Amino acid sequence: MTAEPRTGCDTEATYHRAGFGGTVRRGSRPALLVVDFTYGFTDPGYPTGADMAGPVRATRRLLDTVRAGHLPVAFTTIAYGPGEARSLTWLDKATGMASLTTGSRLVEIDSALDRRPHEPVFVKHGASAFFGTGVAPYLVSTGADTLVVAGATTSGCVRASVVDAVQLGFPVLVPHAAVADRDEGPHEANLFDIQQKYADVVDLDDALTYLAAAGRESDHR
Template identity: 65%
Template sequence: MVDPETLATYDRAGFGAPVRRGVRPAVLVVDFSYGFTDPAYPTGADMSAQIDATRQLLDAARDKDVPVVFTTIAYDKGQLASVEWLKKARGMAALEAGSRLVEIDTRLSPREDEAIVVKTGASAFFGTPLASMLAGLRIDTLIVTGATTSGCVRASVVDAVQSGYPTLVPRQCVADRAQAPHDANLFDMNAKYADVIDLDEALAYVRGLPTSTPSDAEVPA
């Protein structure tokens, strides 16, 4: 629960305005790979509730032909000694290419026609083809789910809005290893970068989209 003084401070600064909802959204599933979703691994945690919520969103998106893009972090042997992030976040070095840890959790049933973007940093945009993929699909809104709220989700959300995408974050669809950073980053993202919304609102938005893909003429320039 955020204290009233903090809320008043952010309101006075002009933060927290709602973002627009477009007609061509995509769902970005950040790093729901076993290295994050399986608590048997040191880097993982039990994210079953968030996986289930994200699966509901993906089912709705797929029914409406809304594009779904997954990301995973994976390093080859040569990158383990050269990626600066791994000197700070040493546990991430376990995410070796070809291992189970980098595979997308099968509870999300990733489809063959849904892209998997491999990254070596926190943001889904940094050093990846994601921006060009979204531009090619003429996406005008991004719905971000995944893990972790305080790490790769936040970094991806910040880069999404800086890349010109109104961004939505369904709170039931993002997970972290601890509650305090999860809550703090949801508050900050909602204040500055995205609309943090309930899953029901995200489902209603997706289900309310036109059944047919809008023509280019209907897409805002």
């Protein structure tokens, strides 16, 4: 006998019964982490890229709000120096990432985000923003107690960064409109899983309101 396919409601009920899908607590000093919104991902002219203009615009709104409130922000980029790409097991699977070479346009933060000179860019060689980088110490040093994550790709580096952030003790929010992937299927599937197990996937306006309020509170301290 062939099993009937599950419906979306069945899936929601299964996760709810297992105790997933709770709500994370929100701290008073959030930070914004922008994962890999570099031209190698945001410019569809590159084989590794896709049209991410909408999520980039949404992230710019997050950045404007964070900057106005003097809250912490950090960017990441994937970049490989000479010889590094040949030594990494990940690139046996993701061979296209080898094109993200140090000094190339592909590893530059998309100019639509208007990164400021004092806003740090952490170079990574794998999926997670936290693996082998100084992102965690930076967040701790700024007093961040919650993380808002934007960037690309939802199914890869965003997801890996969210999982590691939670394991390091940071409550995480993921604004749906500010993350992007190369295909809608993996994008939505991973947002569902992130929402059920690791973070709150929220509307952009919700994230903006939260960040603005935290920024105003920070100014009064």
